[in-house]
Amino acid sequence: SQTIHQWPATLVQPVGSPLSLECTVEGTSNPNLYWYRQAAGRGLQLLFYSVGIGQISSEVPQNLSASRPQDRQFILSSKKLLLSDSGFYLCAWSVTGGAYEQYFGPGTRLTVT
Amino acid sequence: AQSVTQLDSHVSVSEGTPVLLRCNYSSSYSPSLFWYVQHPNKGLQLLLKYTSAATLVKGINGFEAEFKKSETSFHLTKPSAHMSDAAEYFCVAPEGTDKLIFGTGTRLQVFP
Numbered sequence: 739s740q741t742i743h744q745w746p747a748t749l750v751q752p753v754g755s756p757l758s759l760e761c762t763v764e765g766t767s768n769p770n771l772y773w774y775r776q777a778a779g780r781g782l783q784l785l786f787y788s789v790g791i792g793q794i795s796s797e798v799p800q801n802l803s804a805s806r807p808q809d810r811q812f813i814l815s816s817k818k819l820l821l822s823d824s825g826f827y828l829c830a831w832s833v834t835g836g837a838y839e840q841y842f843g844p845g846t847r848l849t850v851t
Numbered sequence: 852a853q854s855v856t857q858l859d860s861h862v863s864v865s866e867g868t869p870v871l872l873r874c875n876y877s878s879s880y881s882p883s884l885f886w887y888v889q890h891p892n893k894g895l896q897l898l899l900k901y902t903s904a905a906t907l908v909k910g911i912n913g914f915e916a917e918f919k920k921s922e923t924s925f926h927l928t929k930p931s932a933h934m935s936d937a938a939e940y941f942c943v944a945p946e947g948t949d950k951l952i953f954g955t956g957t958r959l960q961v962f963p
Binding site: 770781782784787789826828830832834835836837838839840841842843844845847 | 882885887892895896897900941943945948949950951953954956
């Protein structure tokens with residue numbers, strides 16, 4: 739069966755510090771991978787998605803970047819965090835090549851102070 | 852373009868009473884549709900999915916949804932609410948071949 743991992747679970751970082759959130763998927767090959775952010779009391783915002791190694795699509799211009807160095811690894815980064823980067827970050831995967839459902843990781847709660 | 856509208860931002864029910872969470876979709880063709888649930892500080896979990904095979908879809912934890920093309924609706928129901936059903940529920944549709952579009956969510960409160 740497939741499993742998706744995210745770490746860390748919680749993170750408190752000062753403004754201006756760097757960020758690296760990691761997501762890995764087990765039990766599947768060549769998945770689509772996604773990063774979402776959920777701000778307090780708001781819905782899900784798609785940040786980035788990837789249909790293959792090195793292929794990143796950015797949905798919202800912002801202070802964040804994403805990379806996919808391996809088939810089942812997706813990393814969300816920032817060089818300098820802003821207060822507005824606080825939120826709940828969710829990674830998800832889906833089968834590639836169709837309008838399929840996505841499966842979500844447990845999330846990372848980021849608080850920028 | 853596909854879109855989904857969740858008609859209620861909050862729904863409150865008593866434990867043991869039926870649950871109805873409403874979702875309308877907008878599409879020129881019969882879409883795939885999904886319902887997800889999110890408990891506080893957790894990831895989203897797929898409750899059920901509609902993929903044109905049957906209009907009445909059964910999901911996990913006793914939930915089901917009926918696809919009604921004439922009404923462009925995909926409402927989520929459960930005959931008897933449990934305290935553990937208290938969560939945020941999202942109606943979701945595909946956008947193109949690689950992305951999903953999420954409704955704004957319905958927060959379900961269950962009172963004892």
